[in-house]
Amino acid sequence: MITRSVTSEEIDDLDLMWNDHSNASAFYRGALRKEMGVRGVDSDDLRDRLERAREQGYTLEEITEGTNRFDDPQSLIDEQQNQSPAGDATDD
Template identity: 70%
Template sequence: MITRSVTIEEIDDLYLMWNDHINASALYRRALRDEMDVRDIDPDELRDFFQRAREQGYTFEEIAENTSRFADLQSLVEDQQCQPTAGDATDE
């Protein structure tokens, strides 16, 4: 897992200090899921395509470098599946 810095306002920090039981990471993930929902991205489908890309041998860095939206990730995975492997090629 990658840890990112998030800037919060002092009032947010104060509220979180008063309520230290609140999981700020969960709030952040929930906000991201809300943003995905606005853009009609299914988080489970995104996770599936990401996992499939990883299984095809792509690193996180390669995926991030070669995609900038869900449709790019989907194409990356599906294009790779359509390409024959060396074992599939036939000599004529």
């Protein structure tokens, strides 16, 4: 997991101090999911694409460097599936 810094207003800090049981990380993730929805990104679908790309050997850094929008991870997956590594075919 990557830790990011977030700027909050004093009223946010005050509310979190009053309600120290609140999970600020969940609020942040919820806000990100809402923004994804505004952009037409289904978070479950994105999670699936990320997992599939990682199963094919891509690191998060490679995915980040090779993509910049929601459809790009699927392109990486499709590209990898269309490539047949040399030496995999056997004539046994």
